[in-house]
Amino acid sequence: MSLSLPEVKQVAWLARIEITDAEASAAQGKLNDIFKLIEQMQSVDTEGVAPMAHGQDVVQRLREDRVTETDRHVLYQAIAPQVEDGLYLVPKVIE
Amino acid sequence: MFNSTLKQLSALLAQKKLSSAELTQSYLDRIAQRNPELNAFLTVDAEKSLAQARAADAQIAAGKAQPLTGIPVAHKDIFCAQGWLTTCGSKMLANFVSPYDAHVVEKLNAAGAVILGKTNMDEFAMGSSSETGFFGAVKNPWDPTRVAGGSSGGSAAAVAARIAPVAIGTDTGGSIRQPAALTGICGLKPTYGVVSRYGMIAFASSLDQGGPMAKSAEDLALMLNVMAGFDARDSTSLERPEEDYSRLLDVRLTGDRSKPLGGLRIGVPKEYFGAGLGADVGAAVEAALVQFEKLGAVRVSIALPNSGLSVPAYYVIAPAEASSNLSRFDGVRYGYRAAEYGDLTEMYRKTRAQGFGAEVKRRILIGTYVLSHGYYDAYYLKAQKIRRLIAQDFAQAFKQCDLILGPTTPGVAFGLGSMSSDPVQMYLLDIYTTAANLAGLPAMSIPCGFGEGGLPVGLQLAGDYFSEARMLQAAHQYQLATDWHLRQPAGME
Numbered sequence: 324m325s326l327s328l329p330e331v332k333q334v335a336w337l338a339r340i341e342i343t344d345a346e347a348s349a350a351q352g353k354l355n356d357i358f359k360l361i362e363q364m365q366s367v368d369t370e371g372v373a374p375m376a377h378g379q380d381v382v383q384r385l386r387e388d389r390v391t392e393t394d395r396h397v398l399y400q401a402i403a404p405q406v407e408d409g410l411y412l413v414p415k416v417i418e
Numbered sequence: 419m420f421n422s423t424l425k426q427l428s429a430l431l432a433q434k435k436l437s438s439a440e441l442t443q444s445y446l447d448r449i450a451q452r453n454p455e456l457n458a459f460l461t462v463d464a465e466k467s468l469a470q471a472r473a474a475d476a477q478i479a480a481g482k483a484q485p486l487t488g489i490p491v492a493h494k495d496i497f498c499a500q501g502w503l504t505t506c507g508s509k510m511l512a513n514f515v516s517p518y519d520a521h522v523v524e525k526l527n528a529a530g531a532v533i534l535g536k537t538n539m540d541e542f543a544m545g546s547s548s549e550t551g552f553f554g555a556v557k558n559p560w561d562p563t564r565v566a567g568g569s570s571g572g573s574a575a576a577v578a579a580r581i582a583p584v585a586i587g588t589d590t591g592g593s594i595r596q597p598a599a600l601t602g603i604c605g606l607k608p609t610y611g612v613v614s615r616y617g618m619i620a621f622a623s624s625l626d627q628g629g630p631m632a633k634s635a636e637d638l639a640l641m642l643n644v645m646a647g648f649d650a651r652d653s654t655s656l657e658r659p660e661e662d663y664s665r666l667l668d669v670r671l672t673g674d675r676s677k678p679l680g681g682l683r684i685g686v687p688k689e690y691f692g693a694g695l696g697a698d699v700g701a702a703v704e705a706a707l708v709q710f711e712k713l714g715a716v717r718v719s720i721a722l723p724n725s726g727l728s729v730p731a732y733y734v735i736a737p738a739e740a741s742s743n744l745s746r747f748d749g750v751r752y753g754y755r756a757a758e759y760g761d762l763t764e765m766y767r768k769t770r771a772q773g774f775g776a777e778v779k780r781r782i783l784i785g786t787y788v789l790s791h792g793y794y795d796a797y798y799l800k801a802q803k804i805r806r807l808i809a810q811d812f813a814q815a816f817k818q819c820d821l822i823l824g825p826t827t828p829g830v831a832f833g834l835g836s837m838s839s840d841p842v843q844m845y846l847l848d849i850y851t852t853a854a855n856l857a858g859l860p861a862m863s864i865p866c867g868f869g870e871g872g873l874p875v876g877l878q879l880a881g882d883y884f885s886e887a888r889m890l891q892a893a894h895q896y897q898l899a900t901d902w903h904l905r906q907p908a909g910m911e
Contacts, residue, residue: 326787338741338786339748339763340779341771350783356842357784363730364800367807374802375809377624377654378610378858379883384653398517404755411750414762 325355419444420580421906424489424637427583431478431488438471438478438488442532445490448581449535456557458566458575460495461503462535470532477530485640487530492582494573495536496543497628498617499523506619507539507551507569510747510754510773520617521649522586522628529644534582537572541775542744543593543621545569546847547837550777555834558601559907560873564831567597573631574601578907584641585631590621591732592826592851594629595863599826599876602865602905604893605631606638609883610858611656613642614649622739623654625732625855634903635864635893639664642886658884666891677714678895684710685720685819690850696829698869703825706866706877706896710823713895720815720822724807725853731808732852733845734788734801740778741785747773780841809857812882821892822880825850826863830873850878860886864893865902874905 326334331351335342342350396409405412419441422430430436446464453459467490474488498504498516500523505511519527527533540550548556548571556571558564559579566575570587574597577585587594589607598605606629613628620626630641642663649655672680686707691700711717749755749769756768774782788797815822827847837844854861861880869875881889897903 330787331783334783334787334790337790338782339745339766339770340774340782341764341767350780353780353841354783354787356840357733357780357845360842360845361730361734361788361797364727364734364797364804367724367727367804369800369803369807372803372806374799375806376802378809378856379654379656381611381654381656384650386650395517399751402513402515402517402752404749404752413750414759414765416762 325358326351420448421904422583423634424486424584424632424640427489428485428487432483438474438532439468441488442467442471442490442534445534445582452579452581455562456559456575456579456581457538457554458556458572458579458581459492459535460505460538460553460572463502466501467532467534470527474530474532484529486526486644488532490532490534490583491526492534492537492573492576492585493523494539494570494585494587496539496588496619497523497586498619499533499536502533502536504536504619505553506543507541507553508773508775508778509552512552512754514753518617521614521651522645523617525644525647531644537576537585539572540569541778542619542740543569543588543590544740544777544781546592546596546844548572548597549834549838550775552775557834558831560602561831561871563833564873565600565834567600567831569593570605570631571597574598574603574605577601577603577631577633580906584637586628586641586645587631588618588626588628589855590625591736591848591855594631595826595851595861595876595878596847598631598863600831600874602874603631603633604635604638604862604864604903605629606642606862606886607854607860608642608646608886609860611654612646612886614647614652614655616649616651620743622736623743624739625736627855635890635897636664636667638862639667639890661887663887663890666887667894669891672714674714679710679892680714682715682821682892683718683819684715685718685815685822687720687722687725687815687822687824689722689725690824694828694849695825696869699825699827699829699875702867702869702875703877707823709900710892710896713899715892718819720818722811722815722853724804724811727804728808728853728856729845729849731801731804732848732856733784734797735805735856737781737785738789738798739785741782741789744778744782749773777841805856808853812853812857812859816882820881821885821889824878826876826878830869830871830875854880859883860889862889862893864896865905867902
């Protein structure tokens with residue numbers, strides 16, 4: 324398989340990364356080289372093999388339902404690009 | 419002093435022959451002298467380091483010293499440290515002063531260690547050469563025209579050049595072991611879940627694991643003793659009894675003093691010695707095997723039939739997880755935000771286009787694609803099934819052997835810029851290292867000789883889950899009988 328130029332642009336859109344036509348063309352070749360490598364996976368039969376999500380077969384740990392975090396918004400928002408009255412500012416989303 | 423082991427430094431501190439403030443200052447001076455060429459450190463902050471050193475001296479004076487009290491440690495710039503610039507090698511976090519400490523940082527601080535500075539790396543740990551970072555490439559102390567390996571290349575170069583006594587790194591597909599091998603030092607990736615990932619900026623969460631980088635196996639053990647431990651804030655942190663990883667170092671397996679590793683079964687996978695392995699690396703690793711046999715170990719031929727699929731599976735799973743993890747970098751709460759934008763989506767798109775470098779974008783695109791509708795089964799699920807096969811290969815192998823030995827990398831350090839235009843060629847360098855991450859197994863690299871250009875060669879030891887102490891024992895006994903780990907780049911002492 325290989326990615327077409329419109330597909331590269333669509334993936335970049337999904338990933339919320341602005342991409343110029345020139346960048347998309349350059350990325351296309353490299354991505355397709357990488358997918359050629361990835362295609363080697365198809366050479367092995369994995370029928371009936373259970374997928375493995377990570378290296379330890381452990382169950383999700385649960386904790387008591389109690390407050391563990393203290394309010395540190397002043398500290399955390401001190402490094403935000405734009406804040407006002409304890410709120411993070413972004414361009415207007417709702418008209 | 420710059421070649422001293424951690425135990426020796428600790429003894430000097432305990433005997434008051436040296437204060438931590440003096441020790442720290444000596445290293446800071448050495449960094450000032452040598453870092454401009456190496457680019458191993460991104461941030462040093464003498465005031466902060468010396469304040470920690472003086473606090474350590476007070477602890478020592480009060481008789482409250484622990485094994486790492488007063489020891490300066492270089493931190494890969496992926497570990498959040500409160501009040502320290504923590505960039506992860508990216509423009510995206512070039513202004514990020516962390517408001518909190520990673521669990522590993524908390525533990526090292528509590529143990530009295532001193533943060534010597536933050537080390538350079540591939541951007542968001544995505545790379546095998548420490549060239550993809552926003553702040554420029556790390557140079558190999560053995561030959562500044564060569565790479566130091568990656569992604570923990572700054573930590574590796576710092577230890578190799580003796581501008582840090584010891585360092586910490588992270589390993590997602592080989593990022594501790596590969597740079598350790600290429601710079602002639604030791605590095606250990608623990609069993610997945612042994613070291614907390616809290617505050618370690620996430621790349622691929624099911625693979626990421628922090629670990630120590632040092633001059634010797636003994637130093638690795640002392641560091642891991644502090645770094646390991648349960649942490650409720652990491653959902654995959656393992657609750658296990660505390661372990662002394664140095665407990666087996668000097669334990670001999672037989673009464674015969676010349677055969678300390680008597681009966682240790684070392685598995686040698688035929689797949690790791692085939693096409694693609696450099697003759698120089700192959701010869702050095704073979705010589706090491708002979709040395710292990712002299713120490714009493716028994717060579718066992720094993721097979722890891724799916725090992726050739728580890729790189730393809732890794733380059734699906736790691737980018738998939740990365741594309742999800744890196745969605746947090748959106749210019750809203752911290753880090754870089756584009757200067758000009760219209761609506762919210764445009765703010766995201768411009769911020770991410772300008773904030774991420776080419777390799778990070780490439781991996782986000784791969785990950786986004788393999789997780790997208792219609793491709794999930796063919797790529798992501800398929801890769802997870804192959805991951806199971808790879809883990810099963812190891813499970814079979816460990817029925818026949820105690821440890822697995824092979825090369826860490828196919829070749830020695832390559833030239834700066836020589837592979838940058840061909841990502842696939844670069845990815846294939848991870849051929850021997852990614853499988854341990856996929857399976858979640860512990861693996862380490864130690865120096866075992868020199869290859870082309872007089873550059874260091876590393877051998878990889880992998881063990882079954884939680885066999886770090888056994889691996890460190892084998893490595894330590896090898897290092898008692900050989901001196902590869904004591905060699906250092908010319909002009910560094």
